[in-house]
Amino acid sequence: MKRLRGDSGAPAPSPRKPTRATPPNVIGKGPLLSTPGLKLGVVVILRDEASYLDEWLAYHHALGVDHFFIYDNGSTDELHEVIEPWVNHGLVTLVHWPLPGGQIDAYSHALRFYGPSSQWLAFFDVDEFVVPLVDDDIPSVLARFPDAADVRIPRVDFGFSGHRERPEQLSIEAYTEVADVFGRDPAKPPRVKTVAQPKSISAVGIHTATVADDLRGPDGAAVPGRTVGKACWEYVQLNHYYTRSFEEFEAKRFRGSGTGRIARPAIPFDLPALGVNAAAARFADRTRAMIERIHSLAPSPYRYGSELALAQFPRFNDLGLFTEFAVANTVMEEPAPRREPALRIHNEYDGIGFVGIVSGHDHEVTDGELSGSMHLQPLLERARGELAGTLPDAEIVDGEARFPISAAGRRRVYAAGFVVTASAPTKVEAHLEHEDGSRSQPIELGLDAGSTYAGVVELEAEPHLAATVGLRLSSTSGEVGVHDLFVMTYG
Numbered sequence: 001m002k003r004l005r006g007d008s009g010a011p012a013p014s015p016r017k018p019t020r021a022t023p024p025n026v027i028g029k030g031p032l033l034s035t036p037g038l039k040l041g042v043v044v045i046l047r048d049e050a051s052y053l054d055e056w057l058a059y060h061h062a063l064g065v066d067h068f069f070i071y072d073n074g075s076t077d078e079l080h081e082v083i084e085p086w087v088n089h090g091l092v093t094l095v096h097w098p099l100p101g102g103q104i105d106a107y108s109h110a111l112r113f114y115g116p117s118s119q120w121l122a123f124f125d126v127d128e129f130v131v132p133l134v135d136d137d138i139p140s141v142l143a144r145f146p147d148a149a150d151v152r153i154p155r156v157d158f159g160f161s162g163h164r165e166r167p168e169q170l171s172i173e174a175y176t177e178v179a180d181v182f183g184r185d186p187a188k189p190p191r192v193k194t195v196a197q198p199k200s201i202s203a204v205g206i207h208t209a210t211v212a213d214d215l216r217g218p219d220g221a222a223v224p225g226r227t228v229g230k231a232c233w234e235y236v237q238l239n240h241y242y243t244r245s246f247e248e249f250e251a252k253r254f255r256g257s258g259t260g261r262i263a264r265p266a267i268p269f270d271l272p273a274l275g276v277n278a279a280a281a282r283f284a285d286r287t288r289a290m291i292e293r294i295h296s297l298a299p300s301p302y303r304y305g306s307e308l309a310l311a312q313f314p315r316f317n318d319l320g321l322f323t324e325f326a327v328a329n330t331v332m333e334e335p336a337p338r339r340e341p342a343l344r345i346h347n348e349y350d351g352i353g354f355v356g357i358v359s360g361h362d363h364e365v366t367d368g369e370l371s372g373s374m375h376l377q378p379l380l381e382r383a384r385g386e387l388a389g390t391l392p393d394a395e396i397v398d399g400e401a402r403f404p405i406s407a408a409g410r411r412r413v414y415a416a417g418f419v420v421t422a423s424a425p426t427k428v429e430a431h432l433e434h435e436d437g438s439r440s441q442p443i444e445l446g447l448d449a450g451s452t453y454a455g456v457v458e459l460e461a462e463p464h465l466a467a468t469v470g471l472r473l474s475s476t477s478g479e480v481g482v483h484d485l486f487v488m489t490y491g
Contacts, residue, residue, distance in 0.1 A: 041122070053126065062286045104321055134235050155191040163245040326379050327454045353455060355445065357453055429472045
């Protein structure tokens with residue numbers, strides 16, 4: 001453990017204070033809270049994707065989805081105009097959800113408030129289409145697995161299919177060339193998305209849900225606990241139109257994702273096709289007919305209504321979620337990487353990231369244990385991240401640890417990690433120095449005396465190239481016990 005001593009020096013810029021979410025507004029004529037009776041509901045979070053909604057909603061409603069719970073993550077496009085006929089027809093509940101990186105929180109919120117409304121609840125994106133391969137609708141596919149807690153549908157990724165600009169056709173007609181858009185290991189099984197019975201879900205993730213092994217309903221009856229994976233793959237697939245046209249993808253990748261501030265890497269237009277898959281095209285006529293039917297309804301005004309509190313959803317994005325996993329599994333000395341926490345640790349940080357107290361768990365803290373832990377790898381993998389420097393790489397100048405950054409010309413987001421023992425009240429301050437000499441607004445957080453803290457926090461909301469990351473720790477006693485300091489880039 002190192003002890004850093006520093007002084008306050010010149011006054012620093014005012015710290016950027018984490019923004020707290022405001023309560024969402026909910027509109028819709030469908031089940032606003034817990035009205036039972038839906039066979040199949042779908043949850044989606046989106047931002048500036050209104051132009052794709054008609055096709056996506058019409059397709060899935062025509063194939064058996066009863067209701068859509070749409071979380072608006074700060075759209076600036078024509079979302080309300082597009083969504084109006086669907087709301088008027090009682091098919092959509094629209095939730096104003098301005099949280100940065102709020103995908104996991106939106107899913108958790110939907111599970112809590114809308115889960116009781118549905119026998120099955122799915123969590124998809126607007127670029128994902130469920131395609132039955134044998135049956136003519138989605139409920140018929142699910143009926144093949146009556147004892148399942150969740151059904152995990154394999155994802156098929158589609159590329160540009162030769163389209164530089166947005167085509168006139170429906171997506172399910174225009175994009176038929178399967179492509180390796182993520183550079184995945186062909187030996188690995190495909191990604192999956194979950195359709196689950198809400199009563200059996202104990203936690204939600206981006207791709208899958210966690211289902212309880214021995215869960216009992218309010219009546220004491222056993223709840224299904226079987227996960228169906230490969231058994232369903234001959235019956236259904238999930239078409240993932242990740243890129244659509246080259247023009248659309250370039251706009252999409254700098255818009256950011258619903259999981260957090262993770263920039264998407266570029267994809268070459270001449271990405272080779274792995275094959276042709278036109279399974280979704282057989283539903284094109286049905287989709288067009290549904291669009292026409294919905295838009296034949298007379299317009300009717302709607303307005304924002306019920307307010308629901310967000311206090312029970314403290315984690316804002318993948319950075320916070322996966323950092324909790326890394327910290328918890330390190331503390332519990334798990335022998336292998338896990339994508340779920342072996343211990344639940346309260347998040348003491350209100351911004352983008354996670355900071356938790358790790359003392360008091362019969363764990364002896366060692367130097368470099370978080371940055372060098374195998375449990376940090378799932379976070380780096382999920383965020384397409386990498387370690388940019390650890391404490392041995394830092395230059396200590398006037399009590400400040402300075403990490404040089406080599407970004408290699410990429411748009412990156414930066415985060416700082418630490419494990420610190422606070423023997424007295426301690427302040428952690430971190431900032432970026434950009435290549436043009438400017439400095440970001442510093443992140444500041446206070447640590448109470450008597451505990452060891454571990455965490456990772458984002459340093460800036462927008463991706464910029466940085467030359468140096470500075471970390472300063474100061475204490476009323478003058479010294480701070482430092483077990484680990486590191487910097488990571490992601491996106």
